[in-house]
Amino acid sequence: MPDDPTPESLLPLPAATFHILLAVADEDRHGYAIIQEVAARTAGEVRLSAGTLYRSIQRMVEQDLISESAARPAPELDDERRRYYGITDFGRAVAGAEVQRLQGLLRIARATGVTPRRV
Amino acid sequence: MRIYALLLHLLPAALREEYGAEMTATFARHLAGARGAARAWALVAGLADVTATAVRAHADLTWQDLRDTGRTCRRNRGFAAAIVAVSALGVGATTAAFSVADHVLVRPLPFADADRLVKLWQDQSYRGYSRMELSPGNYEDWRRQSRSFASSAAFTSNSVNAMTNAGPLRLNATYATSSLFETLGVSAALGRAFVSADERDVSTKPVVLSDRLWRTTFGGRAEVLGTTLRLNGESHVVVGVMPGGFDFPRRDNDVWLPLSFVPDDLADRSNVYLQAIARLQPGVSLAEARAELNVIAAGLARAFPEANERTGAAVIQLRDEVSRQSRLMLIALVGASACVLLIACANLASLLLARAVQRRRELVVRVSMGARPGRLARQLLTESLGLSALGGAMGVVLALAAVPAAAALVPTSLPIAEAPSADVRMLAVAALATLVTGIGFGLVPAWRIGRGMQRGEFRHGSRVFGSGATERLRAGFVVVEVAAAVVLLVAVGLFLRALWRVQDVNPGFRDEGVLTARTALPMPKYEVTATREQFYARILAEVRAVPGVTSAAYTSFLPMVMRGGIWPVLTASSAAPQDARMASVRYVTPAYFATLRIPLLRGRDVAPSDTQTSQYVAVVSQSFATSHWPDQDPLGQHFSTALQERVVVGVVGDVRVRGLERESEPQVYLPSPQVPDGGIIFYVPKDLVIRTNGAPAALVPAVRAAVNRADPEQPLSDVRTLAEVVRLETASRSAQLTVLLTFAAVAILLACLGIHGLLSYVVAARTQEIGVRMAFGATPARVMALVLSRTATLAGLGVTVGLVVAFAVSQSLQFLLAGVSPTDGATFAAAALLALIVALAASVLPALRAVRVDPLTAIRAE
Numbered sequence: 001m002p003d004d005p006t007p008e009s010l011l012p013l014p015a016a017t018f019h020i021l022l023a024v025a026d027e028d029r030h031g032y033a034i035i036q037e038v039a040a041r042t043a044g045e046v047r048l049s050a051g052t053l054y055r056s057i058q059r060m061v062e063q064d065l066i067s068e069s070a071a072r073p074a075p076e077l078d079d080e081r082r083r084y085y086g087i088t089d090f091g092r093a094v095a096g097a098e099v100q101r102l103q104g105l106l107r108i109a110r111a112t113g114v115t116p117r118r119v
Numbered sequence: 120m121r122i123y124a125l126l127l128h129l130l131p132a133a134l135r136e137e138y139g140a141e142m143t144a145t146f147a148r149h150l151a152g153a154r155g156a157a158r159a160w161a162l163v164a165g166l167a168d169v170t171a172t173a174v175r176a177h178a179d180l181t182w183q184d185l186r187d188t189g190r191t192c193r194r195n196r197g198f199a200a201a202i203v204a205v206s207a208l209g210v211g212a213t214t215a216a217f218s219v220a221d222h223v224l225v226r227p228l229p230f231a232d233a234d235r236l237v238k239l240w241q242d243q244s245y246r247g248y249s250r251m252e253l254s255p256g257n258y259e260d261w262r263r264q265s266r267s268f269a270s271s272a273a274f275t276s277n278s279v280n281a282m283t284n285a286g287p288l289r290l291n292a293t294y295a296t297s298s299l300f301e302t303l304g305v306s307a308a309l310g311r312a313f314v315s316a317d318e319r320d321v322s323t324k325p326v327v328l329s330d331r332l333w334r335t336t337f338g339g340r341a342e343v344l345g346t347t348l349r350l351n352g353e354s355h356v357v358v359g360v361m362p363g364g365f366d367f368p369r370r371d372n373d374v375w376l377p378l379s380f381v382p383d384d385l386a387d388r389s390n391v392y393l394q395a396i397a398r399l400q401p402g403v404s405l406a407e408a409r410a411e412l413n414v415i416a417a418g419l420a421r422a423f424p425e426a427n428e429r430t431g432a433a434v435i436q437l438r439d440e441v442s443r444q445s446r447l448m449l450i451a452l453v454g455a456s457a458c459v460l461l462i463a464c465a466n467l468a469s470l471l472l473a474r475a476v477q478r479r480r481e482l483v484v485r486v487s488m489g490a491r492p493g494r495l496a497r498q499l500l501t502e503s504l505g506l507s508a509l510g511g512a513m514g515v516v517l518a519l520a521a522v523p524a525a526a527a528l529v530p531t532s533l534p535i536a537e538a539p540s541a542d543v544r545m546l547a548v549a550a551l552a553t554l555v556t557g558i559g560f561g562l563v564p565a566w567r568i569g570r571g572m573q574r575g576e577f578r579h580g581s582r583v584f585g586s587g588a589t590e591r592l593r594a595g596f597v598v599v600e601v602a603a604a605v606v607l608l609v610a611v612g613l614f615l616r617a618l619w620r621v622q623d624v625n626p627g628f629r630d631e632g633v634l635t636a637r638t639a640l641p642m643p644k645y646e647v648t649a650t651r652e653q654f655y656a657r658i659l660a661e662v663r664a665v666p667g668v669t670s671a672a673y674t675s676f677l678p679m680v681m682r683g684g685i686w687p688v689l690t691a692s693s694a695a696p697q698d699a700r701m702a703s704v705r706y707v708t709p710a711y712f713a714t715l716r717i718p719l720l721r722g723r724d725v726a727p728s729d730t731q732t733s734q735y736v737a738v739v740s741q742s743f744a745t746s747h748w749p750d751q752d753p754l755g756q757h758f759s760t761a762l763q764e765r766v767v768v769g770v771v772g773d774v775r776v777r778g779l780e781r782e783s784e785p786q787v788y789l790p791s792p793q794v795p796d797g798g799i800i801f802y803v804p805k806d807l808v809i810r811t812n813g814a815p816a817a818l819v820p821a822v823r824a825a826v827n828r829a830d831p832e833q834p835l836s837d838v839r840t841l842a843e844v845v846r847l848e849t850a851s852r853s854a855q856l857t858v859l860l861t862f863a864a865v866a867i868l869l870a871c872l873g874i875h876g877l878l879s880y881v882v883a884a885r886t887q888e889i890g891v892r893m894a895f896g897a898t899p900a901r902v903m904a905l906v907l908s909r910t911a912t913l914a915g916l917g918v919t920v921g922l923v924v925a926f927a928v929s930q931s932l933q934f935l936l937a938g939v940s941p942t943d944g945a946t947f948a949a950a951a952l953l954a955l956i957v958a959l960a961a962s963v964l965p966a967l968r969a970v971r972v973d974p975l976t977a978i979r980a981e
Contacts, residue, residue, distance in 0.1 A: 032145045050145045050165065051172025054138040055179075083141060 007090070007097040010063065016056045019046055021065060021087060021095040028069040028086035030079075031057070057085060065091035120147060126166060129173035131180055132493055142169070184501035191502065198474060199506060202467060205872070206510025206556045208865050209463025211517030213552040214545060216456030218518065219525045220449040221548070222539035228438055229364060229535065231304035232398070237408065238440055239271070239395040241416075242431035250433055253395055254388040254426065255380045257419055261395070261432070264415045267408035271397035272299035274378060276368060280641050280834050282349040283336055289639065289836030290332070291371050292350070294378035302398050303367060309333075310344045310359035318379040326355040327375040330363035350374070351641035352832070367534040368394065388419075388426035396437060409434040437534075445530040447935055448855050452528065454928070455610065455862040458603040460552060462869045464559035465596040465603075469873055471503055472589055473880050475564040496566070503561025504554075511553030515541075518549065527854030563592065590884070593877045594913055600870040601917025602924060605954045607863040609925035610932065612946035614859055617937040618852045626845055627774035628678065629716035633841035634815035635677055638826055638833055639805040646797040648731065654829055655708055655791065655804065661825035667813040672711035673791060673804035675704075679844055680837075682777045684802065685784055690747050690758040702743060702787040703776045704761050706794050706804050712738075712771055714810045715841070722754045722769035729790035736790060738769035743785030760787055761799060779848045780937055808841065815840045855935075867954070871961040874914070878906060878965035882972075889969050890977025899970040906966040907959060914958035918951045925950070 013021070023029060023037040035048050048056075060066045069084040087095070123146055127139045146165045153161045192199035227233040240250040241257065253261070258273045265271075274295035281288045300312035307327060317325050326348055328337070337343045347354045355376070366372070384390075399408055412432035420427040475482070482495055519541055526538045539545065638658070645651045655673050662671045676684055686704040709726055712719050720741060729736050737758075744753035744767070756767045776783040791804045811818055819838055826835045882889070889902060897905075929941035939946075 031141050032148050035145065035149075049168040049172075050142045050149070051168040051175075053145070054142050055134065055172050055176055058134055058138060059179075079144075082144070 005063070007094040010065075010094050011098055011101050013094065013098045014056070015046070016048060016052050017060060017065070018095070018098055019048070020053070020056055020060065021091055021098075024066055024085050024087045025092070025095065028071060028084040030082040030084050032082075034085070060091070061085075064088055065094055120150075123165060123169060126169045126173075129170060131173075131176050133491065134176055180497070181501055184498045185505050187498060188502040188505045192506070195474075198470070201872075202470060202503075202506045203510040203513060205463050205466050205470070205869060206507040206553070207513035207517055208869065209460045209467075209556050210507075210511045210514025210549055210552040211521065212456045212459040212514075212862055212865060214514055214518035214549040215521040215525060216452045217548045217552075218522055218539045218545045219528055220453050221544060222535065223441060223449055223529055223533065224446060226535075226539075226544070228533070229366075233438065234436070235269075235399040235401075236303070236437040237268075237397050237399060237405065237434050238437050239397055239412065240433040240435070241391065242433040243429065244431070245429050250435075252391045253393045254391045255384040255393060256386065256388045256423075257391075257416075257427065257430075258393050258395055259380065259385060260419055261412060261415055264418075265408070265411055267400055267403045267411050268397040269400045270298050270302045271395060272296045272302045273393040273395045274299055274368065275392050275394060276372070278639060278836070279350045279374070279376075280352070280639065280832070281374075282832050285336060287832055287834035288336070289637070289834045290350070290373040291369070292374045292376055293368060293372050294376045296378050299367075299375070299396075302396055304398075305361070305365055305367075307359035308362035309341060310357070312359050312361070313375070313377050317377040321379065324353060324355045325358040325377060326350065327359040327361060328357060329361055329373050329375075330365065332373040333360045348374075349832075350376070352644045364536060365534075366536060369531055369534070370537060371531075388423050397434075405434060405436065440533055441530055444935060445528070447932070448528060448851075451610065451932060451935070452525075452855075452858060455607055455859055458607050459862050459866050459869075460555065462600045462603045462866050462873075464556055465599045466869045466873045466876075467503070467507070467556065468559065468561075468563040469593045469596040469876060471499070471561060471564045472593060473876060475499060476589055476880075499564050500558070500561040503564075504557035507553050507557030507561075510556065511549055514552070515546065515549045518545070525854070525858055527851055528858070590877075590881060593880065597870070597873050597877050597913045598917040598920065600866075600873045601914050601954055601958060602921035604863070604866040604870040605918050605921025605950055606925045606928060607859070607866045608950035608953060609922070609929060609947055611856070611859050611863045612950050613929060613932065613936055613939060613941065613943060614852070614856045616939045616943060616946060617935065618849060618856055620939055621779050621849050621852060621937050624775065624779040626678070626779060627717060627772055628841075630841040630845045632811055632815060633714065634809045634811065634818050634822070635837070635839060635841050635844065636807045636809075636819075636822055636835050637805050637837040638807060638835055640803065640833070642800050643797075645803075646800065648792060648794050648796050651794075651803065652792050657829045658807065658822075658825050659708065661828070662807070662809055662818075662822055665811075665818060665821045667811045668818065669810050669812060670710045670714040671807065671809040672714045673708045674711050674806050674808065675706045675802045675804050677806045677808070677841075677844060678774050678776045679778050679848055680806070682781075682783075686760045686787075688743075688747075688758055688760045688787070690756070701784050702739075702760060703784045704787050704789065704802065706789045706791045706802050708791050708804065711788070711808070714808045715774075716810075717774060718772040720770045720772060722767070724769060725788065725790035727792075730792045731795070735763045735765045735793055736768045737765040738771055738788040739767055740773045740786035741770055742773045743787060744770050746785060761789060761802070762795070763793070765789065779845075806837075867957055870917075870954075871957055874910060874958050874961040875965065877913075878910065878962045879968070881909065882906065882965045882969045886972055886977045889972045890974040893972060893977075894974040902969050902972075903966045906969050907962055910958050910962040911955075914955050917958075918954050921954065922947055922951060 019038045019042070020034055022041065023034045029037060031050070031053055035050075035053060039047050057066070061068070065088060066085045067088050069086040072084065120143070124143060127135050127142065130139070146169075150158060150161055150165065228236065230236060239253065239258075239261065241253050242249055243251055252275075253273065255273070262268075262271050262273075272295060274293050276291065276293045279290050279292045281290045295313070297313035297315045297318050300306065306312060308330065310327075312327055313325065317323060328343070333339060333343060343357050343360070346357050348357055349355070361375070397408075399405070409432065412434055416427070416430055416432040420430055485495060486492075522538050529535070529537055638654075640651055640654065645654065659671050659673070662668055675681075684704055685701050688700045688702045690700075707725060709724055711717075712724055719738075721744075722738070725736065725738060737760075739753065747753070747758065748756050753767050753770055757764055758767070759765070771786075771788070774783070774786055775781075776786060794803055807822070809815070809818055809822070822838075823835050826833055889897075889905075892905075893902065925947065926942060933941045
């Protein structure tokens with residue numbers, strides 16, 4: 001593994017990774033909240049299992065895409081067993097690179113006329 | 120939830136410890152939100168999820184470790200190649216040996232319900248024959264009276280002359296009762312096998328072909344069915360072709376012909392020539408069948424005391440028709456391969472341990488970055504398993520190449536193929552050997568790493584790890600390697616001495632410069648003795664006229680080829696004990712003794728004047744003369760054998776008829792014209808022996824032409840030199856020795872690698888110490904002695920252990936050693952010496968490297 005990977009070296013991102021990055025992009029969330037957020041954003045189409053979630057989180061922490069957040073919510077809303085995860089700068093760069101990749105793909109698809117009539 | 124928590128243990132430790140609690144909490148919340156069937160579904164899905172996650176996480180880790188292994192190997196190709204090569208040798212040797220042993224000793228025979236198939240023998244143990252063929256009368260009575268068998272069959276093998284488009288051929292034939300194929304549970308691949316009508320209606324004369332004959336001689340054409348094949352001058356109709364791989368009773372069988380008995384056959388209970396097999400009834404045990412047949416045999420002994428006196432019945436599983444010698448040899452082979460595998464494992468463990476020490480820095484960095492000891496151990500284990508898997512794959516290729524070479528160890532007494540085919544069993548053995556190798560050599564370094572780190576030996580790049588303890592471990596491995604190599608060397612030495620001893624046995628004749636060939640004359644065409652004599656006279660006259668030929672003759676059977684042909688002997692006042700009154704009987708033409716250089720000690724050879732109208736005479740071997748007339752002149756003595764009274768006219772030297780490793784009955788030679796017309800056709804001379812001054816093989820075209828001129832339908836078969844016949848006597852010993860020798864060579868090579876590796880490591884690790892010693896005045900000779908003494912100590916220890924183990928093991932090989940003592944001192948000493956010399960030779964390079972250490976550089980490096 002190269003010592004300092006570029007965002008592009010991690011592309012294409014697995015779908016679960018991309019969804020998790022988006023879920024923690026605007027605020028830090030704990031595991032169960034990530035599952036709920038992803039389900040909500042995709043209108044219930046993507047439901048991450050606990051196994052998939054934490055296997056992804058482990059890898060993403062190793063790859064420095066997300067990190068455990070020290071900030072905690074107000075004590076009355078908190079559960080001390082929970083850990084919160086937030087996106088890192090590198091994670092944001094990787095998510096951006098993935099968006100760019102997908103946009104490129106979309107452009108090619110549109111140019112060849114294979115996009116669906118109604119999106 | 121408890122099950123969920125339990126299943127979490129399937130996850131890799133890092134994932135579990137870091138996220139296990141969160142996963143449980145998430146799962147619990149998920150579960151809390153569901154009711155009824157949805158809850159049950161969520162429960163199942165959660166358990167399935169954690170299991171699937173565990174599989175994926177482990178696969179991720181393994182893949183990552185394998186990629187790391189690939190990178191490591193690319194950086195250090197020599198090391199990777201050594202690991203792969205050593206494990207390939209270990210796995211290859213084990214797989215080949217196990218496959219051959221499994222093929223012969225374990226695998227079910229290729230018949231349906233093969234464990235219910237038994238072989239039936241007459242048992243005359245009281246005179247040394249525990250497995251004797253049956254007479255037709257006894258077989259029929261056993262078959263009719265017994266209730267233990269679902270079916271049974273009798274058969275006898277012979278060869279027949281066939282007239283084909285390709286000219287006359289000699290074919291191996293089995294005459295079998297129609298129940299043979301039903302008993303074995305095998306049908307024809309093409310056409311049909313025999314039906315009971317074939318026995319009754321002798322006019323049809325059906326013949327069933329082997330797959331091999333069908334393909335080679337009849338082009339594999341289906342139209343062969345219904346065609347006519349001339350066998351021994353009679354037309355037979357091809358009714359079927361057996362499937363490929365049907366090797367009953369032997370793998371060289373060409374045709375099956377129906378066997379039926381006429382009343383005369385059934386009446387003569389002393390004519391024992393049938394082999395019999397049977398299929399046990401469901402629910403009947405081997406012991407029950409044996410007991411029942413022995414009761415029947417006892418009844419027959421009372422009814423026909425002359426032929427059946429003290430004759431019992433032996434019932435043994437068809438699977439067990441393997442001689443004790445073959446069985447022991449194969450077990451020895453597996454033992455030898457286990458030695459090679461052990462050495463390979465020790466060697467690999469040693470190599471990997473050294474490698475782990477070299478990678479100390481890398482491992483320390485990973486520990487400091489938070490890697491767990493378990494994780495590092497796992498990576499090392501994956502590395503060793505990955506490399507051994509590669510070695511295992513190469514080992515299978517090696518085994519596939521080696522197995523045909525071991526075919527000489529597959530006995531012909533079993534109806535099985537010459538060599539095991541590559542199948543799931545072979546691959547399973549290879550996989551197991553690979554796993555043993557991978558774990559065997561990977562576990563020790565992995566364990567050392569784990570332990571080293573628990574003790575904090577890794578902190579700050581400590582030098583403690585990888586010095587003393589590792590060196591001791593590796594030294595232990597070297598001792599094991601040397602010991603295992605010594606065991607193999609002793610075994611090879613003992614087998615070599617046994618081979619020499621057998622080769623030194625005087626066969627009683629001179630085999631060099633003699634060509635042998637067979638012209639088995641078919642009956643009834645040649646049943647009149649005078650017709651045969653004309654044939655012999657013509658062939659012998661033509662052959663003797665070939666330049667270089669000094670003499671030629673015919674005999675009933677060549678020594679060592681046909682070991683039976685035994686007949687009881689009656690004398691007026693025989694001094695020989697009852698059991699010794701048997702003789703190996705051969706009809707010969709004049710000059711047989713001169714051709715084989717069997718010394719004529721007294722009297723004369725058989726002569727053309729010995730005919731059916733003259734006195735019946737015999738030439739006897741010296742042991743025959745001394746056992747029957749110890750203090751008298753044997754010449755002129757009378758005795759009866761082969762249906763006639765005969766007078767002794769000559770005495771010749773004894774011949775090893777039963778082979779170099781067995782005692783033979785005394786021999787009686789009778790003049791060929793004195794075979795009665797149409798009688799005792801089994802003994803009719805068929806083997807031609809020709810002595811020449813030149814190369815025996817050069818005679819073949821002339822002999823073939825002579826036979827063709829005498830009878831164009833007569834095939835010439837079994838053409839080979841007498842030296843080849845004698846060599847065949849030791850062929851299986853030679854093959855066994857070659858296999859063992861190969862194993863021993865691999866073992867000693869691996870042990871050398873181990874010693875060389877260890878000493879190189881020691882010298883490298885102690886460069887500073889050596890430098891300091893040299894700076895303080897140690898001479899190169901002293902340094903060299905230091906290194907070599909280390910080898911001598913380890914090799915000495917290994918040799919001692921090896922000799923003790925060899926002493927214990929060799930006792931069980933005694934049966935295979937042809938009289939060589941299993942504790943033969945010279946062999947043990949030679950093995951020990953050889954191992955020591957090789958060990959010292961392997962340490963020369965590291966010792967020279969130690970001598971060349973520059974004290975200044977070494978000390979500065981410190």
